[in-house]
Amino acid sequence: MSDLKSPQNWHPATRMVHGGSIRSQFGEMSEALFLTQGFVYPNMEAAEARFKGQDDGFIYARYGSPTAAMFEQRMCLLEGAEAGRSTASGMAAVTAALMGQLKAGDHIVAAKALFGSCRYVVEELLPRFGIPCTLVNGTDYAGWQSAVRPNTKVFFLESPTNPQLEIIDIRRVADMAHAAGATLVVDNVFATPLLQSPLQLGADCVVYSATKHIDGQGRCLAGIVMGSEEFINTHVHNFLRQTGPSISPFNAWVMLKGLETLSVRVHQQMRSATQIADFLASQSGVARVLYPTRADHPQHEVAMKQMRGGGTIVAFDIKGGKAEAFRFANALSIVKISNNIGDAKSIITHPATTTHQRIGPEARAEIGIGEGLLRLSIGLEDPQDLMADLAAGLAAV
């Protein structure tokens, strides 16, 4: 029998409820919210020892605080990561994971199909500091290989990609990165820690926007960077401490409470998403449906190999273009027009005119974002109501 005193022996659902809890002397049941900028030392010697790193108590909330530490611990347990640092947003996590490792003269290779702000970081921000980026088609493995230069330090990808749910073989890209002397950073937002484990597939670093499924109720921004103790200490620890994109203790607390229900939410949303993907595929007004566990998904086999489920998001093309997509979405009653994902409320997004508007028509065409493409994040509503809503949208086209 396994020792249940050790969180390492708990299943994921148990880790999400109890992992990382620190109880104060009051023995509170629910995790405490420590709203404090600093910490009091019992004497001068204790302050000196803490600043010298001889005792591991807290010093200053920009460096770490009890509520953020609980969130980080719980996430590391769930991810199977040795270490992690939370951040104010997902983009702060992505920026730290990349900038923390890179310096002028280095080179980065990234898959083209990235979240819009991630494209900004690799295409516009890093080059300004002398770090050029080569963008590749994520499923073209020869393309990754031929992009490598002697100074390539980082490979960066997102899988499933936003918004067309392309699946990139993480193990294969990790092996190529390591052969080139580079690290692999994976943005795992769409899969969540429940459905895909990039570190186990060979990635060196995994980043999340916790704003999405981890909050899951559209309240707060947060992010986290995780990896080995060595990776975090070498590349992330000082970058975050000194530059300061720290998570607010309140947001860390919201995320901790969000984690308690992550498994039930994601699994229910995924059951609905599977059903809704099949429903959409049967409708004559829909040209194409993209959902990783459907047999007609272009990278279905890779998805089945590296994921434990298809996720909570469905992408589909409405027959026609922008006008038809707009008529469809404007006719919806329950599904809201917005741009979050992983929320309890179902959300529809037209990437070409919103999240991916900035990259322009050519770059959109390259990654398969047409004028009729819609991204649907499935929430916790009854799937029968969602299907009736989508049918009403299609009737309005």
Ligand SMILES: *Cc1c(COP(=O)(O)O)cnc(C)c1O
């Ligand atoms: C939302 C998102 C981000 C950015 O996260 P924020 O919390 O909004 O800063 C990064 N990557 C992906 C895939 C996302 O969906």
